[in-house]
Amino acid sequence: MTVVVIVAGILLTAAALITSYRILAGPSTLDRVVGIDxxxxxxxxxxxxxxxxxxxxxLLPAIIALALVGFLGSAAVTRFRVSDDR
Known part of the structure; x- marks a missing residue:
């Protein structure tokens, strides 16, 4: 069980680093929203x-709250976003 937790932690850390790069270097607003989600x-x-x-x-309520906030936040941004082309 400990090996699985360590491997999952390493993979989640790598995914968070790659996603953080996408948030910082994203060329458009939607790339950043997808990265934050x-x-x-x-x-x-x-x-x-x-x-x-x-x-x-x-921790289950915190997990559910994070899932709801992530979904509602990305849905709200995509609903009311302003075009990047001006």
Whole structure:
């Protein structure tokens, strides 16, 4: 179990670094929104890995809240976004 948690942590860290690069270097607003939404999903996945490792179920509301905020935030930005071409 510990090996799985370590491998998952390494892969989630690598995914967070790649996603952070996309957020910083994204040429358009939608690239940055997708990057932030992906970073929220990575954070929720990291919390889920930690909750399964520590056998602590009190993190479940935080995981659900992160998923909802990520979805609603990206949906709101894509609904009301202004075009990058001016």
């Amino acid at each position: 992906s970073l929220m999903a990575i954070a929720a996945s990291g919390l889920a890995v930690w909750a399964s490792y520590s056998e602590d179920t009190t």
